[in-house]
Amino acid sequence: MAQDLMLEKWSGKISTVTIGATIADGGTRKHSIKIGGEKSLPNLFKEGAIPNKTQIAFEIWDAPPTDWPDELNKIYGSYYKDPITWAKTCVEKYKATCLCVRLQAAHPDFGNKTAQQEAQFIKELLKAVAVPLVIIGCGDDSKDSLILPACSEAAKGEICLIGSAVQNNYKTLAAALSADGHNIIAESPIDINIAKQLNILISDMGLPLEKIVINPTIGALGYGLEYAYSIMERARLAALSGDKTVASPFICFVGQESWQVKEAKANAEEFPAWGKETERGIIWEILTATALIQAGADLLVMRHPLAIEKINKYIEELYQC
Amino acid sequence: MAFSGLDIYKLLPKTNCRECGFATCLAFAMQLAKKAVSIDKCPYLSPEAKKVLESSSLPPIKLITIGTGEQKLEIGNESVMFRHEEKFHRPCGLGFVIDDSLTDSEIKDKLARIAKLSFERVGQKLDVNLVALKQVKDAKRFTEAVKLVSGLTTLPIGLISEDSTALKDALITLKDKRALIYRATKENFTQIAPLAKEFKATLVASAPDLNSLSTLTQELNKLGIEEIMLDTGNKTISEKIWDLTQIRRLALKKSNRSLGFPAITLINKADPYEEAMEAASYICKYSGIILLRNIEAWQTLALLTLRQNIYTDPQKPLQIEPKLYPIGATNDKSPVLITTNFSLSYFTVLGEVEASKVPTYILSVDTEGMSVLTAWAAEKFTPDKISDTVNKLGVKETVSHNRLIIPGYVAMMSGELEEKSGWQIIVGPKEASGIPSFLRNL
The missing domain is CATH 1.10.15.40 (Electron transport complex subunit B, putative Fe-S cluster)
Incomplete structure (x- = not known):
């Protein structure tokens, strides 16, 4: 009996978001990256185009992180006081093709830098490295409302990805990014309806849907990963079926989530049955990323260089088909 | 259908x-x-x-049992493509391949390491499921090695061989143990199938494409073989995911009985990270059994945790019994921490309380398995609910003080809770990781 395959026909398509402006585009980046554009579920290349590979951004901070585990401190610790060198090291030594900078120094507990100081820092960073940038606030809403618009202006024309906009706080950021030509991160708390709603609100502010990247808020492996996994699958199915309001690429903060859990941090003396802590932390970041790629992640923000190297290799293999 | x-x-x-x-x-x-x-x-x-x-009324994907007793592995009976539609029912089996070319002591060493791969997370036991012996040497050595393995492990056993003489001897050793045989192909199935039938073993049908795979399982059915698993051989990860997806779709949506069996995947990567990434892909995408080579605690822990995540019922999160739990040598002065009955919340708090070494009571409130913030938003973790629980579970009778500690994320309810309950409310840290220093400085 001949075996007919069962192919899904999708009418929708994920929008393509470009991060980074080259000289030809009016910026100063050496290259840009494209994410999204899928016409199929993850890996099912025979059903529809998956034109852009999942991209990885190295996460750096402009203030010394206080809660990163030793495994990361060993690698980056000497750069914590000098974020520009940290950024350059990621690009030159670890071949980062995209950086995600968290403006932690603006946080009242981490130095309370002013908007003007942060804007100056972004200008220096753009001069120091030529890769596309993702820029994230410090997590203090009132402070972020001041620094992010200033940084947006400082990076005008470079087409960064900046965030995060949330349901109760998106207007200032959306207006600023729209004026300066950047992309926006729309963050929703593991909730597909809020994700849709926020996309609509932001596009009403004048930033088109093609400029939005969804942060679905993920949990690490073992800590709620499955909630984000299913929200992403549901959103992707809706988008491919034609719902344009959720047809945005996903950004997932893999490093931030996976390096804070016990399994990634606890030492082997405390939990001998769990195996060596070096590998355990790295595999936690790796498998969190792998599962999210299988759910449709487009841009991963990660920390450990070996985890990033392995995930890049994995992404390459996914395209051998 | x-x-x-x-x-x-x-x-x-x-x-x-x-x-x-x-x-x-x-x-x-x-x-x-x-x-x-x-x-x-x-x-x-x-x-x-x-x-x-x-x-x-038959399930579209047949339930297959490998091994016997408590550690038997049951897979199949799946009913959906996406876990949010219903749930994935039977967690896939994770097993290890051991070559018969190793010395007896090397094999023993591997089995000892496999035996240690048992973990507990959020109140569930996480275990590996299978040892598969691969024939590299002659039939005599294979049988010897099978004897050695079956004497040392209680896990279900797989036999990787296409040599019917070797298989027969091995199966005699494993009589009544419901072994798994890898594999029957269109070239050898007439020799292998009678063995599977005689020894009631599960037989892996293997073909590089779904057409020939479907033909092969129908041939096996004709020979009286019902316990079948599917394999499409060595491929890249995306090709494999395509096969696994098609097999699942055709069985569920087209009622294709000839592909209505769970699938098995063998991974051939030396690097444990790369092996784990490939295995993780198949845990997410429909494999019934995944066989690995590396035996590393950190790798297995991560993979079993992923399996637990993917196979959790999305409609019914893991819950624990709402109770006042004494942790450590508590007395009537011990602090009382309040959290939800969502397993992950409770066990995360528990882990930190244990780490703090401060004897503490944890009061888990019935939030129908929702986490702190979700339960608060859904009005399952309210001042009324918490007051009721405090009264019902006899906190007053257990401690002599008048203080309750609530999660930092619900600080906004402290005033109302104080009024409703009559207890003094202390706002604890937002993240569980802050609990040890919080308790020590209380």
Whole structure:
């Protein structure tokens, strides 16, 4: 009996978001990256185009992180006081093709830098490295409302990805990014309806849907990963079926989530049955990323260089088909 | 394919004889559709109709059992493509391949390491499921090695060999153990199938494409083999995911019986990170058994945790019993921490309380398995609810002080809770990781 395959026909398509402006585009980046554009579920290349590979951004901070585990401190610790060198090291030594900078120094507990100081820092960073940038606030809403618009202006024309906009706080950021030509991160708390709603609100502010990247808020492996996994699958199915309001690429903060859990941090003396802590932390970041790629992640923000190297290799293999 | 009540009604005698115990044939049909009654209740069903209805009530993906006793592995019976639609039912088996070319002591060493791979997370035991011995040497060595393995492990055993003589001897050793045989191909199935039948072993049917795989399982069915797993051989990850997806879709959506079996994947990567990434992909995408080479605690812990995540029922998060739990050598002065009965919340708090070494009570409030913030938003973790729980679970009778500690994320309810409960409310840290220093400085 001949075996007919069962192919899904999708009418929708994920929008393509470009991060980074080259000289030809009016910026100063050496290259840009494209994410999204899928016409199929993850890996099912025979059903529809998956034109852009999942991209990885190295996460750096402009203030010394206080809660990163030793495994990361060993690698980056000497750069914590000098974020520009940290950024350059990621690009030159670890071949980062995209950086995600968290403006932690603006946080009242981490130095309370002013908007003007942060804007100056972004200008220096753009001069120091030529890769596309993702820029994230410090997590203090009132402070972020001041620094992010200033940084947006400082990076005008470079087409960064900046965030995060949330349901109760998106207007200032959306207006600023729209004026300066950047992309926006729309963050929703593991909730597909809020994700849709926020996309609509932001596009009403004048930033088109093609400029939005969804942060679905993920949990690490073992800590709620499955909630984000299913929200992403549901959103992707809706988008491919034609719902344009959720047809945005996903950004997932893999490093931030996976390096804070016990399994990634606890030492082997405390939990001998769990195996060596070096590998355990790295595999936690790796498998969190792998599962999210299988759910449709487009841009991963990660920390450990070996985890990033392995995930890049994995992404390459996914395209051998 | 599942029939609707009306589909079934068309096949019934429509005489409303009531002998089945229902007032009408239609009422009976509706119960049949819900699988609430057996079709045997209708004495007048034609043999043709009976056959159609019986086959329609078979699960689209057959349940396969490997091994015996407590550690037997049951896989299959899956009913959806995406876990949010219902849930993934039977967690895939994770096993390890061992070559018979290793020395006895090397094999023993590997088995000892596999035996240690047992973990507990959020109140569930996480275990590996299978040891598969691969024939590299001659039949004599294979049988010897199988004997060694079966004497040292209680896990179900797989046999990787295409040599029917070697397999027969090995299966005699494993009599009544419901082994797994890898593999029957279109070239060798006439020799291997009789062995699977004689020894009641599960047989992996292997073919590089779904057409020949489907033909092969039908041939095996004709030879009386029902316990089958599917394999499409060595491929890249995306090709493999394509095969696994098609097999699942065709079985579920097209009722294709010849592909209605769980699948098995073997991974051949030396680097444990790369092996884990490939295995993780197949845990997410429909493999029934995944066989690895590396035996590393950190790797297995991560993979079993992923399996636990993917196979959790999305409609029914893992919960624990709402109770006042004493942690450590508590007395009437010990602090009382309040959290939800969502397993992850409770066990995360528990881990930190244990790490703090401060004897503490944890009061888990019934939030129907929702986490702190979700439960608060859904009004399952309210001042009223918490006050009731405090009264009902006898906190007052257990401690002599008047203080309750609530999670930092629900600080906004502290005033109202203080009024409702009459207890003094202390706001704890937002993240569980802050608990040890919080308790020590209390």
